[in-house]
Amino acid sequence: MKNIHILDTKVLSDNWYTLKKVSFEMTGTDGAKSILEREAYDRGNGATILLYNKDNQTVVLTRQFRLPTFINGNDTGYLIESCAGLLDQDNPEDCIRRETEEETGFRIEQVEKVFEAYMSPGSVTELLYFFVAAYSNDMKLHDGGGLEEENEDIEVLELPLEKALEMMKSGEIRDGKTIMLLQYAQLKGLML
Template sequence: MRYKILEKVSLFKGFFKFEGFTVQHDTFKGGSLTINRELLERGDAVAILLYDKHYDEVLLIEQFRIAPAVRQDNAWMIEVVAGMLAEGEDKVECAIRESIEEAGYAPSNVQYLGKTYASPGGTSECLYMYLGFVDKDKPVAEGGGLDEEHEDIRSFWVSREEAVKMAQDGRINSSVPMLTVMLAFGVNGVIS
């Protein structure tokens, strides 16, 4: 299957970029289709679940998010540490930097879990997920986010089992944190 980008236009440039595309692609029935699509360009990101194996606990964060707020849903979302990759930045170094900024911990061992597209029908953002091992008794910073990024982040520890339950019962209701917990610790499927 092939595709060709026929046209790309800038629709808006602010904190994020919004671009329009005209694309021609092969169809499953044979032939081709020409479509117009808009895309939010926001760069790639990392997410890291911090884990203390001595206590068998994970660190989760909570912060205000505009998307659920405008839907009149709970605007304070439970998540894992995450952040945007700077251009040319190493993904693991970004995960460690974000861990220090948001949670106050510097993981000593970081394991890759996988990658996912946030919402491939509307944004190019690709997220790289990691598990980071820390000692909860040895924070290296205060955490809570950066003032210059207007972050207000609360971090808290829960048991590994509780984190999995939170992903299953919807208390963690953002896809990347949910997937990160599932990839790190596994979840029993509906069909076993």
């Protein structure tokens, strides 16, 4: 294990989330010490979920605009994703229940945590908690779409799992968390 000592932290931006420049000393495996600087974007931790229906062999996903993808060449900027949100002050389970209802319109009670992962550890501090949950039509309270006060404009998609897997292969689905959950559903046989 490398010894890390933080030497200095400067806040570069505290607008949407917090971007920090961190200077630190690191002792390598050979015992040599190096002083390095890195930037880290702190947006808090989050949770994501794949809703699945065994009877209908379907999953619920969302589509919404993501500026960074647009800047990086995604022609429309819209991504198909699993429902997700930041924890804020909630624990991961309460967060994902809240986000599921806000974004998809489904009220779910039983969620299963399947794993957690850092999605972009070279620059973003976020730890993402991954969940799956069964859903049925009687759990639908409203159309979903997100919160107006958060300027969310989310389209809810109910797709056959097989179609979602094909969309992943064709590049129509390119969101990392969604790909991980779809592969989890396939590997674990959630629809069996």
